[in-house]
Amino acid sequence: xxxxxxxxxxxxxxxxxxxxxxxxxxxxxxxxxxxxxxxxxxxxxxxxxxxxxxxxxxxxxxxxxxxxxxxxxxxxxxxxxxxxxxxxxxxxxxxxxxxxxxxxxxxxxxxxxxxxxxxxxxxxxxxxxxxxxxxxxxxxxxxxxxxxxxxxxxxxxxxxxxxxxxxxxxxxxxxxxxxxxxxx
Numbered sequence: 001x002x003x004x005x006x007x008x009x010x011x012x013x014x015x016x017x018x019x020x021x022x023x024x025x026x027x028x029x030x031x032x033x034x035x036x037x038x039x040x041x042x043x044x045x046x047x048x049x050x051x052x053x054x055x056x057x058x059x060x061x062x063x064x065x066x067x068x069x070x071x072x073x074x075x076x077x078x079x080x081x082x083x084x085x086x087x088x089x090x091x092x093x094x095x096x097x098x099x100x101x102x103x104x105x106x107x108x109x110x111x112x113x114x115x116x117x118x119x120x121x122x123x124x125x126x127x128x129x130x131x132x133x134x135x136x137x138x139x140x141x142x143x144x145x146x147x148x149x150x151x152x153x154x155x156x157x158x159x160x161x162x163x164x165x166x167x168x169x170x171x172x173x174x175x176x177x178x179x180x181x182x183x184x
Contacts, residue, residue, distance in 0.1 A: 005030060007073040014064055024061060031074060032057070034147075035081050041142045042085040044131070052088055056081045075156040078143075082157060086135055129179035133172050140165055141172040 005026050013023035035056055040049040059080050067076060130138055139158065143149040151162045158165070 011064075011067065011069070011073070024064075027060070027064075027073075028057065031077055034074070035077060038078060038081050038142065038147065039085055041130070041146060042082075042135070042138060043088060044127075048088065052081070052084050056084050059084075071156050072153070075153055078157040079159075082139055085139070089135055125180060126176070129176040132179055133175055136160075137168050137172040137175070140168040141176070144169050 010023050010026050010030070013019040013026070032053065036049055036053050039052045039056070040046065043049055043052065056077070060077055067073070130141065133141065136158070140154060143154050143157070144151075149157075151165050154160070154165050155162050160168075
């Protein structure tokens with residue numbers, strides 16, 4: 001459920017101690033679902049995604065007072081969410097002392113067993129292909145394909161040049177295509 005309230009209104013309400021909680025509730029209503037799906041596409045597991053969404057919004061709450069309007073609010077939040085995903089996946093890799101490929105296989109098994117995933121075979125195959133991508137390429141692909149984010153916005157979120165993002169997306173598409181056609 002997305003709320004039609006301007007970010008400037010949310011930020012204004014957040015600056016006033018009396019309306020700070022209302023502002024945060026508006027922020028949650030407007031962005032929680034988008035952030036959830038952004039994270040879920042990276043970590044696959046629903047429970048892990050829920051935990052990370054909570055972590056993201058705790059960081060947003062703690063740092064919103066210092067938010068400088070030099071970026072859009074959602075790009076700032078997506079950057080926090082993206083960093084949390086990468087940190088989570090790296091910790092998972094280190095904790096289990098496994099390679100990224102093994103983490104991808106584990107996530108694919110989670111996807112297959114998930115009661116929250118009800119996609120058809122083609123969608124499942126796409127998700128499995130996405131799990132073979134390096135984290136950064138997967139982030140770029142998800143932002144472009146699922147969220148239809150412009151490269152300039154992705155550049156702000158990921159701190160990467162537009163050219164590098166276009167190259168990452170192109171490589172991701174080629175790898176996914178190869179996986180789907182059985183050429184990997």
